[in-house]
Amino acid sequence: MFTPTLDPKLVGEVIAEFRKKRGLSQEVLSGLADIGRTHLSAIERGERKPTLETLYRISCALGIGMSVIVAEIERRTDG
Numbered sequence: 001m002f003t004p005t006l007d008p009k010l011v012g013e014v015i016a017e018f019r020k021k022r023g024l025s026q027e028v029l030s031g032l033a034d035i036g037r038t039h040l041s042a043i044e045r046g047e048r049k050p051t052l053e054t055l056y057r058i059s060c061a062l063g064i065g066m067s068v069i070v071a072e073i074e075r076r077t078d079g
Contacts, residue, residue, distance in 0.1 A: 007077070009046030014072050016044040018062050032061035 019029050026044070030037040035054055042048040050058065052066075059066040 006049070006073070007046070008043075008049045010076055011049065011073055012044040012046040014069060014076070015050075015058060018064065018069060018072075019044075022062055024062075029058070029061055033057040 019026070022029075024032075026037050026040050030040040033040070033054075035057060039048065039054075040058075043050050043054070055069065056066050059069055062069075
């Protein structure tokens with residue numbers, strides 16, 4: 001039986017790339033998103049998966065829709 005899974009490293013890479021495009025440090029983005037910097041760092045390294053609430057906070061702090069992040073993850077996902 002096939003069980004689709006989401007690669008947490010890919011999710012983290014996409015978030016980190018959007019952060020860097022905005023010229024923000026992890027410290028600044030985590031403050032704007034009201035999440036811990038170590039939490040954001042773990043997400044970007046693929047050690048933790050963001051909840052929908054956390055992804056929403058990150059996207060708002062980046063000034064983009066959550067769907068933009070999800071679409072980029074989907075674009076890079078096989079299948």
